Amino acid sequence: MSRVVQWWLAAAIRLLPQRRRDLDEGMLAEAASVPPGRARGAWLAGGMWFVARQVLVYRCAYWLALCGAAALVTALKWVGTSDDAAQVVMAGLLAVAAELGWAVPRRAWLSALVIGSVLAVTAMIQIALGVDGASVPKPGGMAGAGNLFALLIPAAAGAYLGRGLRRSLRRAR
């Protein structure tokens, strides 16, 4: 059992960025010094928790946040029926793009691309599937949905604004 856990840990540690690996590999190496049995099991269990959290943070957090942000923008557009729904969607889009640009500056381009195109893509999918809703542009059909790709511009502005703020703050420190 402990060998399986050690193999799992070694594999999971390889998913981490190089600069974070030493601590985890040190923890795994220490397992050899822990008395076999319950103590070693507890040590490895704690190690699994530690490594899993880091893998989540370093490998999955951005993607989960990106999916969440895209879902939020889509939901805002989906439920918005009031006169100022477009402004609300635009504000939400700018806010999430800026937040993602701030959080992961080196992927600002990807954040802008996904957030900026999510409404166009979902509208196109809806039209293709024949699903009606507030998020389908009327009139216009596919061409109208394609026009929503213009949202790439504010999304890029938001993401790069977030990235710029983060970098200038870092430089100021």
Next chain:
Amino acid sequence: MVFKRNSSPQTRAVLEDLLASPGGWRHGYDIARRTGLASGTLYPILGRLSDGGLLETRWEDDPPEGRPRRHLYRLTAEGAALAATVAEQAAAGRRTRVRESRRGRPAVEGA
């Protein structure tokens, strides 16, 4: 600064333990044994201290046959100064509690 006045008792315990052997390199299991912390608690603390420049790390040079190289830790000058402050604060807190309990007052105000 990674350490705040309201840092966890576990972080304080690690700092105080590392201060007990100033300049000496320590390994994770030794720190865990002396502080009673689980690996899942200890290593995030070591990571934060290291990120904050309070801890320096290196790999063991010549491990004995049959045992993997250990990752070693010791306080930096900044870390040692901070750990000394923490230890002093903890000692002052203990003295206050002892004084108050001798006077027959509750150790915790409002208790």
